[in-house]
Amino acid sequence: KAGVTQTPRYLIKTRGQQVTLSCSPISGHRSVSWYQQTPGQGLQFLFEYFSETQRNKGNFPGRFSGRQFSNSRSEMNVSTLELGDSALYLCASSWAGGTGANVLTFGAGSRLTVL
Amino acid sequence: QQQVKQSPQSLIVQKGGISIINCAYENTAFDYFPWYQQFPGKGPALLIAIRPDVSEKKEGRFTISFNKSAKQFSLHIMDSQPGDSATYFCAATRRASNTGKLIFGQGTTLQVKP
Numbered sequence: 765k766a767g768v769t770q771t772p773r774y775l776i777k778t779r780g781q782q783v784t785l786s787c788s789p790i791s792g793h794r795s796v797s798w799y800q801q802t803p804g805q806g807l808q809f810l811f812e813y814f815s816e817t818q819r820n821k822g823n824f825p826g827r828f829s830g831r832q833f834s835n836s837r838s839e840m841n842v843s844t845l846e847l848g849d850s851a852l853y854l855c856a857s858s859w860a861g862g863t864g865a866n867v868l869t870f871g872a873g874s875r876l877t878v879l
Numbered sequence: 880q881q882q883v884k885q886s887p888q889s890l891i892v893q894k895g896g897i898s899i900i901n902c903a904y905e906n907t908a909f910d911y912f913p914w915y916q917q918f919p920g921k922g923p924a925l926l927i928a929i930r931p932d933v934s935e936k937k938e939g940r941f942t943i944s945f946n947k948s949a950k951q952f953s954l955h956i957m958d959s960q961p962g963d964s965a966t967y968f969c970a971a972t973r974r975a976s977n978t979g980k981l982i983f984g985q986g987t988t989l990q991v992k993p
Binding site: 809 | 922974
């Protein structure tokens, strides 16, 4: 059973640019959550999508957005990049059925560096 | 009220020793407490989880102890091995929320010396 796949694994952008990250969840998983990981702030919840709808949102500015497609694949976008956006962006999928919703399987992440 | 506080930030243990990581939460609505293990270059992986209706859960060398009245829970790694060297995160959420939103602690970097 394939795991959660995130692309690209590494990318470098400059301030002001925008970036799109992709996540393919485990087959059958309908929920995709995104997290930002930094040394100073740890793992912070960005948002969650379920059946193409945003179900939860963390405390991040509107520059951070996402979407989910009918096949459960998800993308997140960060516009007008700032130096502080440099982080590891993690995607996690879950079955989202009953108590299984809280059992997250993470991908390896996309490492974003903003110069 | 949404915070989960984790300590210590880093930990060095000799091979064969016991590693102990502590977490404290504030929101009494939390009722699911997983621990994740993360190796360099990898995403976090679920290690073990506990619900507040039990005081202890053991899986192999890993044990979670839960103190509901103190709103604290801890991870014990018995007979620590160099392969256990990783970053450990505790987390909390409400099962009924049926959501992928977990509140994570800040993480503990564990180094097990041979």
